[in-house]
Structure formats: structure tokens, C-alpha cells
Amino acid sequence: MGANTAENTNLRLKAVLDVLSEEAWTGAKPNAGAVLGEAIARVPLNDQESELLSGGIPRGHKTLTTATAKLVKAGWLVKGRSGWSITDDGQRATVAFAEPAAFASALDAGTPVPAGTPLPSAPVAKPAKPAKAAKTAATPAAKAEEAPSKAGKVAGKAAKIVEEVVAPVAKAVRKRKPAAKAAQSAEATAETAAAAAPAVSVETIEQPEAVAVAGDFNVLIGAPANWAPQYDEAQMELDQADQLWKIAADIPAGFYTFKIALNRSWDENYGAFGVFDGPNHEVHHGGGLLVIQYDHRTRDIVLR
Numbered sequence: 001m002g003a004n005t006a007e008n009t010n011l012r013l014k015a016v017l018d019v020l021s022e023e024a025w026t027g028a029k030p031n032a033g034a035v036l037g038e039a040i041a042r043v044p045l046n047d048q049e050s051e052l053l054s055g056g057i058p059r060g061h062k063t064l065t066t067a068t069a070k071l072v073k074a075g076w077l078v079k080g081r082s083g084w085s086i087t088d089d090g091q092r093a094t095v096a097f098a099e100p101a102a103f104a105s106a107l108d109a110g111t112p113v114p115a116g117t118p119l120p121s122a123p124v125a126k127p128a129k130p131a132k133a134a135k136t137a138a139t140p141a142a143k144a145e146e147a148p149s150k151a152g153k154v155a156g157k158a159a160k161i162v163e164e165v166v167a168p169v170a171k172a173v174r175k176r177k178p179a180a181k182a183a184q185s186a187e188a189t190a191e192t193a194a195a196a197a198p199a200v201s202v203e204t205i206e207q208p209e210a211v212a213v214a215g216d217f218n219v220l221i222g223a224p225a226n227w228a229p230q231y232d233e234a235q236m237e238l239d240q241a242d243q244l245w246k247i248a249a250d251i252p253a254g255f256y257t258f259k260i261a262l263n264r265s266w267d268e269n270y271g272a273f274g275v276f277d278g279p280n281h282e283v284h285h286g287g288g289l290l291v292i293q294y295d296h297r298t299r300d301i302v303l304r
Contacts, residue, residue: 002100005063008043010104012064013071014094015039020077020086021094022123029083032222032233033250036064057220058252065219070107079222079232092117204243205297208262211236211245213292214269215258215280221249229261229269236294245294253287260294260301274299 002008016039023030040061049060071077076090096117097103105111212229213236219226223233236245257280262268271278276299283290283303291304 002043005046005049005060007100007104008046008049008060009063009067010107011043011100012039012060013067013107014097014100014103015042016064016068016071017076017086017090017094018042020084021091021120024086024091025122029080029085031083031249032065032079033220035084036061036068036220036222037250039064052252052254057217057254061252062219065222066224068222069224074107074110084222088119089113091119095120207238207243207245207296208268210262210264211238211294211296212261212264213247213258213294214261214266215256217249217251217254217256217258220251229266230264235264236292243295243297245296246291248289248291250289251285251287253285256283256285257281258283258292260299270299 002011016035019030019035019038019042045058045060049058049063051059053059053062068077068079071090072079074090074093076087076093078085078087092113093103093106096113097106212231212234214227214229214234216226218228218231218234221233223231225231228234236247238245259280260270269277272281281301293302293304294300295302
């Protein structure tokens with residue numbers, strides 16, 4: 001840990017790149033909350049940084065979120081709608097500026113990565129303990145599960161959010177496929193399945209181009225600022241199966257307020273009870289995963 005908040009923030013910025021560099025080998029793009037959470041786990045907040053600001057945001061967390069803009073400006077980090085990813089230059093920066101002091105100096109001065117710097121080597125998985133190895137079959141998959149990397153756990157968390165939250169209805173619909181009779185031909189099976197499958201009564205309506213959750217917790221999910229519906233990190237995803245817009249975020253306990261804003265602006269926004277330009281939605285969150293669903297048919301939301 002550094003001597004002050006500035007040093008700690010630089011250490012966490014380096015940790016952000018380290019996490020993403022490790023994650024690059026899996027091909028996954030972890031969400032902002034997972035990356036920031038892991039960086040803070042590696043460089044814990046001190047007492048001052050743990051102080052909660054308005055909305056229940058730890059001071060150090062907000063400082064780190066804002067500081068990640070320096071990684072984007074350096075060309076080392078890309079913040080996308082589907083998650084964060086590290087560039088090739090960013091990976092090389094973890095090699096060229098491996099020492100915290102060199103990293104902080106290069107980032108502040110805008111020092112380019114030296115030509116010829118190689119990409120980092122693949123992270124080495126921790127070996128399984130002998131006791132565990134004796135209990136399980138010695139297959140590559142089993143060994144990988146016994147000794148996952150810390151970055152792999154982050155990716156698993158992000159994947160779980162996508163699998164369990166973003167598309168729950170789509171999964172349910174897939175499970176409803178009727179069993180086909182073994183004696184039927186392929187063509188008859190398809191026709192029978194289509195006829196027997198229960199209809200999903202979902203009204204298809206004209207949807208907006210984009211829907212954002214704009215509130216006082218946007219910086220916690222990676223956006224540069226709160227109450228700013230134009231940023232990718234605030235955008236929801238449309239589930240075609242049930243026509244609901246959804247977003248999931250792992251945020252600290254606290255009292256939060258927000259609105260639903262359409263098409264990346266405040267021109268059309270909806271507050272409590274689906275009222276146009278109405279009062280803010282409010283939520284007393286106990287900490288952990290917060291899931292928000294928006295129904296454009298009613299202009300209202302559901303919290304899970």
C-alpha cells in the first residue's frame with residue numbers, strides 16, 4: 001500500500017491493467033465493477049479512502065473510477081458496452097513499467113511504451129494441492145478447476161451475471177422445448193416441436209435505440225460521471241425474449257436514486273411509476289448485485 005491516496009490510486013490503476021492482462025488470456029471482458037473490485041482487493045482502501053460519500057460510494061472507489069480515464073487516454077484501456085478490455089499497448093505497459101514507481105511516472109508523463117517491448121507471458125496457474133489431486137481424476141479440466149487464477153474468478157463472476165441476469169427469460173424459453181418422439185423423422189420432429197411449444201405471450205413493441213440507467217451510482221459501474229446517460233457503462237441491454245431492458249451491477253450498500261433516460265440524453269426520461277420527467281426512482285440497497293429491469297410498455301422498472 002502507498003503512503004497516500006495518490007500513490008494508492010496509481011497502484012490500483014496498475015492492478016486494473018494487471019487484472020485485464022491476466023483476463024485477456026481467457027478472451028472474456030469483465031465488467032467495470034468486477035475489475036475495480038479486484039483492483040481494490042489487491043490494494044485495499046485505507047481509513048480515509050473507505051469514508052462513504054453521498055450515495056454510499058467509498059471515497060477511494062470514486063477516485064479510482066475517475067482515474068481510469070488516464071488509462072483510456074494512454075491507449076491502454078478500452079471501456080466497451082460489453083465490458084472492459086486491455087489493448088496490446090496496455091499489456092506491454094505491464095511489462096515495460098512493471099515497477100509501481102515507473103508505472104506511475106509513465107502514466108502521468110504520457111510516456112509511450114518502448115518499441116520492442118514483448119507481450120506478457122501467460123499467467124501461471126497455481127498447482128493443485130496433493131490432497132486434492134488424489135481425490136479427483138487427473139484431467140486437465142479437473143486440475144484447472146482446482147487451481148483457478150484470481151483473474152479467472154473475476155471472469156467467472158462477470159459470466160455469471162450475464163448468464164443469470166441479462167438473459168434469464170431466454171434460458172427459460174430454451175428449456176421449454178418439447179421432447180421429440182424418437183420414431184419421427186427430422187422434419188416431423190421440428191413441426192411437432194413448433195406446434196407443441198408453449199407460446200410466449202410477449203407484446204413486441206417499437207423500442208428506443210438506447211436505454212440508460214442514469215443516477216448517483218454510475219461511477220460505481222465504471223462511468224466517468226454520475227447522472228450522465230450518454231456513457232456506455234450506463235446502457236441497458238434489451239432482452240428480445242421478454243422485451244425488457246436489463247442491467248446488473250455489483251455495488252456497495254447504500255441509498256441510491258436514478259432515472260431511466262432514452263437515447264443517451266435527458267430529452268425523454270421516466271421516473272417513479274413510469275412518469276415522464278417524474279421524481280427519481282429510489283432504492284435502499286443492501287450491497288451486492290443490483291438488477292434493474294425497464295419495461296418500455298409501462299415506462300416503469302422492477303428491481304431484483
